[in-house]
Amino acid sequence: MSRLDADGTFQLLARVLADTPRLDGAACAGRGDLFDPIEPDEAPDDAEYRTTAAARLCRTCPALVDCAQWVDSLPAARRPAGTIAGRRAPRTRGPGRPKKKENTAA
Numbered sequence: 001m002s003r004l005d006a007d008g009t010f011q012l013l014a015r016v017l018a019d020t021p022r023l024d025g026a027a028c029a030g031r032g033d034l035f036d037p038i039e040p041d042e043a044p045d046d047a048e049y050r051t052t053a054a055a056r057l058c059r060t061c062p063a064l065v066d067c068a069q070w071v072d073s074l075p076a077a078r079r080p081a082g083t084i085a086g087r088r089a090p091r092t093r094g095p096g097r098p099k100k101k102e103n104t105a106a
């Protein structure tokens, strides 16, 4: 396993942040608890209340347009989880039951 020295760490951070807009005045600053992804064990009413509050906060945000454009510019796999740009966090499914194997024996 390789370790980054200070210069390597700086270069890595610079690459990560280069694709991130400034989003001045973001209404979510300091309210990450509202915007986090829904936990599998989170009570449905709590998740509904929390994600609704987050999406409502986005609608007052002066950075909403820039935020939405940034999220839309990202490949789906790189989009932040949770509520963002007024779009509520989707409920993720728990592991659930294992799928039945198809009977392929003839």
Ligand code: SF4
Pocket (backbone or CB within 6 Å): 023, 026, 027, 028, 029, 057, 058, 059, 061, 062, 063, 064, 067, 068, 083, 084, 085, 086
């Ligand atoms: S639109 Fe929502 S997620 Fe985006 S910066 Fe504003 S408050 Fe944060």
